[in-house]
Amino acid sequence: MSDVSFTPRAASVTTETALTRRIVIGVVMILIAVLLFAPLIAVFAEALRSGWAASLEGLASPDAQAAIRLTLIVAAIAVPLNAAFGIAAAWAITKFDFRGKALLITLIDLPFSVSPVVAGLALVMLFGTNSWLGAWLIAHDLKVVFAFPGIVLATMFVTFPFVARELIPVMMEQGRAEEEAALTLGASGWRTFFTVTLPNIRWALLYGVLLCNARAMGEFGAVAVISGKIRGETTTMPIMIEMLYNEYLSVAAFSLAAVLALLALLTLLLKSLLEWRYAGLLAATRRH
């Protein structure tokens, strides 16, 4: 069934009355404005308080540049790894029936239930000089805490559940009939995955990756404990922002925060672009 077959009646029964729609949209707009946009505007206003020039000057410092670079590299490593894990986990959990599934999902959720401060503490306890593992690593010249690997690990820890948790409900909803059909028809496992599963989950996957990426770039608590805060080396953007703020450099701090927000928007722009590019395909898959 395609768009063409939608009679006016069919369209109206699958949505709410115009009045309800308007009221709901109105309420949502107001709440979003107060809860989401107001703080954002506050950040941008603070960043531009002394004009564009001052704001850009804050961003041009070598420390700020190094922080932006580090944040992007960390996200570029942590997000794909977590995405790969998320797909694997969602496949194992939704396509197979095994004991202890609830426990497993809860273990995947665990990083969310751990306060970032505690997450950082746990990593320090594991890899710090005062643990046998940390001592062994340091003896072999492998620095984890207060160095790059520690930051990546902390970031992966806090963003660990995102992709898996986005995919699991969607793949549960879809069941496994389609994959089974494809296999019965002779498709290989990988082919089934790429031609059947992936198209079905791509939006959830995209949302998961976006969330994961946003959080990876914005994470402060856990990374702060493990970074060592060495200027230009182990300071990610959120840590740099905190340092600048504590040094009474508000404009520079908020400018960097605004850049972080813009970076998140950039990934969202990408999403919109994809949506637009595949609009036709989307319409075809969405209403049949």
Next chain:
Amino acid sequence: MLLTIQIGSHVLAQGTFIRRLDDGQIEIDAGNRRMVGRPIASGWHPKAMTKVRDGAFRKTFSRISLRRGVVAALTSLGLTFGVVMPASAQEDTEILNVSYDPTREFYRQYNELFSAWWESEGHAPVTLRQSHGGSGGQARAVIDGLEATVVTLALSADISAIAERTGKIPEDWQSRLPHNSSPYTSTIVFLVRDGNPLGIEDWDDLARDDVAVITPNPKTSGGARWNFMAAWAWAMEEYDGDEAQARAYLGTLFRNVPVLDTGARGATNTFVQRGIGDVLLAWENEAFLALAEQGDGAFDIVVPSVSMLAEPPVTLVDGNITSERQRAVAEAYLEHLYRPEAQALALQNYYRAWDTSAASQEDIARFPEVTRLSIDDFGGWAEVQPTFFGDGGVFDQIYEEQ
């Protein structure tokens, strides 16, 4: 008749027609299985098309063993460690100065000053790295393995904690450099709103009902412990050493505190930007910084009759020294802090330094006279820290009693 049907969103199947269902779907026989789906027009060949192959229930994928899965996963995780920076690749001398938050500007200037002087003495250039954060958090990082060459923190208790827990610093570290190893000092002052509308002059005014006091939380901010002890110092003088009365006074004072920020900067922000409170307890250098940022018109500094000699000490982390050369540079780095040029720099950054010989008159004249008591008058940080700020200490009791 060979028919193509669509199952779900992406799967197409072909087979012989069996029957048409009530909802318009069609059941087909696809060789080894019966399937139900929507019929699609012939001639449409989307990419998801899969051809029927009898008995082609291929399990290639499933043969990949668990072991291989683990290997694949570990390899991918290994990538993170693959980017480990070579820790000992650089042979030139490096100094990592682990410091607390508001010293950034001072050490940025000092590092330039020191580098220039060091090279002018005919030495090879050194790399000076800086780390800034809350004093306690920085000390913990050093304890857990941050390879600080020198530490320059807000209070000696934090450095003593490193000495005690790691043994990387000798117990008598504070006597290694002049003035308790504190090349610059400060004191606790009041920042009040312009014109001092409530007439806040001294510590007793802070216990008034109409005064709201802003101070960071002494439990989380090293700087705020100096604030607390300054109030305590005044109360002990006022009540002739009667601890019960001093405690009661501090209880009243903290009842006037509407917000306990976790750090000095947060408290300044609450007072300056948010407009909360009538008086901010702050380090003198930070009060001057706030004035510099806000313009002199918005606030006044009030100096109380009694305050503390706030000593942010510096020391070498002996256990992290890797070479004699590095030790020489690090020692010179700390000793040079006491040289007139460096002291002038500290004065310029609103710290009270000892040697005023190279400083500009303006930087010296800024500081008013104040009676500053030493923390040693109260037994030193080793005693003050657990008694006042430990779990269940005086500060906790104030809130337990409320």
Next chain:
Amino acid sequence: MRAGILRSPSPLPGFGLSFGIMMAALSVVVLLPIMALVGRGVMIGPAELWEMVGTRRIRAALALSFRAALVASLFNLVFGLVLAWVLVRYRFWGRRLIDAAIDLPFALPTAVAGIALTALYAPNGALGQMLTPLGIKVAYTEFGIWLALIFIGLPFVVRTVQPVIEEIDREVEEASATLGASRAYTLRRVILPMLAPALLTGFALALARSVGEYGSVIFIAGNLPFKTEIAPLLIVIRLEEYNYDAATAIGLAMLLISFAMLLVINIIQIWSRRRIGDV
């Protein structure tokens, strides 16, 4: 291997690979650090742990943290559902902008969010100025904590429900309407059950995240002991005292409670799935 773990055979391939990757990553990234924490807790001993978290002040902080997290997540549950529905189903001016901005609470470092919210809702802030004459105090009260937690948890429900709504077959709604169901009835009895797993997931995640949140809350909370002092702040305080054991104790207490909550939610979810006969 496969037969040993699986409860019933599945014709689908890739169990070994996907299960292997999952367990390996889970172990290295999550379980190992958590084990370090738990291991330390075991070394301290249960009696001492209990003593360290049993004080009136810590109980007050834990109660506050979980209460505020629950309030904020319930709000996000309802609001997130409506928002996701509106974003997928309605077409209106500004939709794309809102859709694009949903993830921003994650990208903004929590401290920045806290500072920005405090700036807005402090008595002299843009929104605080409007609320103060009405006698509503937001900043430096528990209400402020709710607000910060709503902000940081907002994306969870929206982004877990959104893809599911996008996948809903409109035929189902048509069928329901054709059979005589009112729109409200269709939404309640047909759509809502389809969204339930995703909703529950989003709620659980928002809840878990809110409980442990530190960075944004400390700026807007006021941090007064017994009143607006959250549990993560007490962890930081213990760390400042170099009391790693007590910090671990509070961390473990929070972890256990959150873990139990998440486990219950996940069991309900899987159990209801199995009852329906799916999965």
